[in-house]
Each structure stands twice: as structure tokens, then as C-alpha cells.
Amino acid sequence: MKNILLQLVLLVILFFALWLGLSKIDWMELLNVNYITSKTQQKLGELILDQIKNSGEENHDPKVTLPLDSILTGICISNAIDRSQIQLHVIKSEEVNAFALPNHQLVIYSGLILETRIEAELSGVICHEIAHMELDHVMKKLIKEVGISVLISTTTGNSGSNLMGNILKTLSSTAYDRDLERDADIRAVDYLIRTNIDPIPFAQFLRRIPESKSAIDQHLTLLSTHPDSEERAAYIIEFVGDVHGEYQSILSPDTWKNLQHQLK
């Protein structure tokens, strides 16, 4: 019996020693994991963006892009996020939607900007999408929905436009897992508070969208992208709790009005 126990202990020690020893090797560097991942994301991001640009024109008007860039930069600086790695794209569309693409590309439809009533609501949505990027949700969702082999085949040029269309649909109009969505919401609230932006309007925006669904039309894709809006608004408000900061806006009231005016 004593001999068996000793052998068991030796077996366990051998297992953990081998694991510990092998973990000391920098496999990520050795197998070029980071390089391959980054190249795949870059290629995928470019392909999906091309698909978006085929369906809607990109808005390059500085009166639109500059205010949005100011909001984005303000959030990034306050949260120590590398602003240079995020590419912002404003697409002319009535759809109320915004989503993150691989390779840190943030797509905002003009319909969403028009639907937001104040800057803090839009900032909340931007923070939510940045959170998806920073938490590496985008690729995880694609791997889950589309499959790793299909994703690799798209980057090697073996993909048709139908497949890219499906990938775009996956990213823009289907929900993340409830847990991932919650993580992104909570992270977004953190980002907002650190930027001195009131997080409550973000929750109110989520709550308002389903209410106004019938008043607008089927373009409210954000609803289908992010289900359980009421529940999300509730836990955001609960998470914020009694935190009351001296909140401020990044844009001046005139700039915000001009931004919305430009998109009408």
C-alpha cells in the first residue's frame, strides 16, 4: 500500500513538473501565435469592411468624423487604450447599429448617431464596442459562429462573397453570448466613468430602443444584436450604484448639434 502511494505521488509530481517545465518555454513566440493571429485578424477585418462598403457608402466628412474621433480619443486616453490601433468607420445607413470588426475596426451607422439624443448615449455605445475589442470577443464570436477552418480559408482567398456576407451578418446582427455581452457592458461603464461621462444615459438608451421600435421601423438592428435590453439597462444601473462623479461632455453642445445636423 505504501509503495502504491509513493508511486502515485511520483506520478503526480512527474505530471506537474513536466507541465511546469513546458510552460516555461515561450510557445507563443516560438510558434508565432501572436503574429499569425494578428495577420488573420487584419485580413479578415479588411475583407469584411469591403463587404460593408459595398452595401453602404462610408462618410468621410470631417464635420462627422472629427467629433466622433474626439469622443473616441477622449475615451482611449482616459482608459490607457492605444487609440492608433482603432480605426473608425462611419457608414451612411438608416440602420441603428454599431459593431466591432476584427483588427480593431469600429463601424458606426449614421442611423445610430441620429437615434442617440445626447453625446453620453453615443459614448456608451462606443465604449461597449471598444470593450468587445479589448476583451477579444470579436474573434471568439466568429470562431464560435463561423468556425476556425472557414475563417482561415477566407484569409487565404478561398472564400466567396456569400461567405463574407454571412460573416458580416454574424458580426453585425447576431448576439454575443449573454456573458460576453454583460462583460462588455460592465467594462463600458468603467470606461465611461474614467472618462467622466455619465453612464446612466447608456442604460437609458438601451431601455429606450425597444420602446421606439414600433415608432421607427425594422432598421433597429441594435435591438436584435443586443437582446434583453431591459435586463442590461437594469444591471448597468445597479453596477453604477451610488457613484456620482462630476460628469462632463467631450464635445461642445454646438458640435454635437452640428454632428447630428450633418447626418440628417
Next chain:
Amino acid sequence: MNTITQFYYSPNEYESEKASNSYLMSLIAVIAGLPFPIINLIATLAFYQGNRKGTYFVRWHCTQALLSQFSLLLMNSVAFWWSVSVLFGPENLSNSFIGYLITVFLFNLTEFVATIYSAINTRKGLHVKWWFYGDLTDMICSS
């Protein structure tokens, strides 16, 4: 690691075949290419149940095959769910994860080689006793 010793009696042809099959059953999932670690154990357990009332030689080797599958099930299950978590969940690819996969692969490979070696030798009527598992089987399996 594995030692060939004299069994308490000389098994006949039928017993040798049955004992050899108990090891082959534990390879069934590898042959089928299934990723679920539980399949190996279920196959071995089913074979063990079928031979519970067999001769001592057959029971002894069924038990050794089953015990080795139990420990592999633990490490393979961790590897399986960790991989699922990396692909679909919050975990990220890391040196610890890759190190663990290689460790599990090496243990599986060792077990695979030992299993084939045991299947060949028990088929010849020889008694193969694994390090640790052999002593444990001696303790559990009564004549």
C-alpha cells in the same frame, strides 16, 4: 515502466484473447478519432462489465486497462474543457495552455504505446504489469 512477469497460472488461448481485447477497447476512441475523453473510459468500462465474471487473468487485465483510463480521463477532460474555453470562452491562448496540451499528449502517447505493447504480449499469454497500475490492480483484483 512495464514488466513481463509470470502469472499465477498459465492462461489458455481464449483468456489471452479476451485480456488482449481489454487493452484494444481502450484504444477505440483513438481509432474512431473522437475528441471526447469519456468515450475511451466508457468502452473500457463496458468491456470490464462484460468480463466481470471472467477468469482471473482476464479480470486482472481488464482492471489494469480501466484504471489507466481513469487517470487519463481526468487530464484529458481538463484539456478538453480548457480548449473549449480558449476557443469559445474567456480564456486566451497561453504558454501554460500549450504546455499542458503537450504534457497531456506525452502522457497519452506513453499510455498508447504501453497499451499496444500490453495487447500484443497478453495475446501471447504473457503477463504485463504496468508501473503503479500493476500494483494497484493487484490490490483491487482478488483471485
